[in-house]
Structures are given as structure tokens and as C-alpha cells.
Amino acid sequence: MREKSVLGLCAGLATVAVADRLVAGAVRRGEFTRWAEALLVDDAGKPLAARGLETAEALVFAYPYVSTPCFLMNLGAAASPRELSRGDGVSYRWPGGVGPAASLVAYSAICAHQLAYPSRQRSAISYASGANRIAGRSRVIVCCAHHSVYDPASGAAVLSGPAPQRLATVVLRYEPATQTLSATGILGAALFDDFFVAYREQLVETYGPGQWRRKVEGRTVVTPLSRYSKEVVSAAGC
Numbered sequence: 001m002r003e004k005s006v007l008g009l010c011a012g013l014a015t016v017a018v019a020d021r022l023v024a025g026a027v028r029r030g031e032f033t034r035w036a037e038a039l040l041v042d043d044a045g046k047p048l049a050a051r052g053l054e055t056a057e058a059l060v061f062a063y064p065y066v067s068t069p070c071f072l073m074n075l076g077a078a079a080s081p082r083e084l085s086r087g088d089g090v091s092y093r094w095p096g097g098v099g100p101a102a103s104l105v106a107y108s109a110i111c112a113h114q115l116a117y118p119s120r121q122r123s124a125i126s127y128a129s130g131a132n133r134i135a136g137r138s139r140v141i142v143c144c145a146h147h148s149v150y151d152p153a154s155g156a157a158v159l160s161g162p163a164p165q166r167l168a169t170v171v172l173r174y175e176p177a178t179q180t181l182s183a184t185g186i187l188g189a190a191l192f193d194d195f196f197v198a199y200r201e202q203l204v205e206t207y208g209p210g211q212w213r214r215k216v217e218g219r220t221v222v223t224p225l226s227r228y229s230k231e232v233v234s235a236a237g238c
């Protein structure tokens, strides 16, 4: 991993004190990587309002690089913090949902199996808010490339399919007074280096030779997946 290590973070939980305790634990275990904070904004450049966000589909934003897409989802119900296993006998705390109803979660949208991701042309990975055949349930992230299913309400745990690990969490900070959301870092194992190796040519073509590995600075634009990718393979159709 080339990402820099961290000293601490502030997750958007119900209370700052609880957030601090959870985050301190994650930092001690080396699971959290702090990146430059980025305010989530809409297409017009206005801060995205956390209240009343879309529940039917995922919203896409770039973080921590301009070329690494992430999903923001409103699950429609609170997602509680929980202990997650790192796979080596060590567990760490996932901070749960943020926002007015603690229902907003965000993850890297790079599939942990073979790195399928939402490009501007096509996305094989999406959030299915309704029941679907692949998962047999609603409110899941489905990668139609090889049918991996993740649970966004439990730290993107793998429910089925070949993915060997959960999706990395984008830690969000929620400001109740302004209803704004900011990305502050990545919790869990991110696959950015593998992603850059696998898709270098495509990313250079899309973002430019000097830009494809540029870090997000200050703000990042949030776009519904149905507008971000020209073609979205829905869970119902894969």
C-alpha cells in the first residue's frame, strides 16, 4: 500500500465521543487510512444535503483519487456500528451509518473479486434497493461480473459469490448543523494499487496522463449511478 498511514479520524456517528472511541480502535489496528478530506457536492457544486437522499440507487463520487469511484447509499434505515473481522483473527470496529437517520454509508465501488468498477461507459456493479434473484433479498451491492453480493448495512460483508473480502469503507463525516457530508479516509483493505495496475490504460485514456492518479482535493461531485455510467447492469438482469 502506498497510502500514507494515519494518526486519527472523525467518523460521523451519533456522538463525537462514541466516534472517537471507535476510530481510535480502528487506528490502533492500522485499518484506517486518512486521506485529504473532501466535501460531497452535487452537480451544481453545492454541498450535498444529507437529508432526503435517494434510496433507490447508489450515488457515485470519486475518492480518494479522481479515478477511484465510490458508492454513497441511503439504506433507508439505520446501519449500526459493528465489529468486523480482518481475516487474521483481529477485528476492528465499523462505524455504521451516518446522517439524520444513520442510514448513509459509503464504500469503494471497486469489486474485491476482479476489480469491476463503474466507468463512464458501463457499470457491472450496482446497489439493488429492491429484491433481486441473485441475492434473494433487497438492499445489497451486486457485482454482475461474477455475482458477488455485499451487504452495505454491515460494512459491505460478502454475502455470496467469489469476492474474497468486503469492500473498503469510505469514512464519512456528517455535520448536523449544515447537513453536509465529507469523506475523510478509507477503513479496511482498499485495492487501489491493484486497480491502477489492472486498468492503467483505460484510466489514462479517461482522465489524462497527468491526472489519472491525482488525489481528490477539497470536494468531490456526487452523481446518481444511472447518470454516471451510460449502461448499468442491474442486479435484476444479471
Ligand code: FES
Residues within 6 Å of the ligand: 111, 112, 113, 114, 115, 116, 143, 144, 145, 146, 147, 148, 161, 162, 163
Ligand atoms: S469482478 Fe465482481 S464478482 Fe468478479
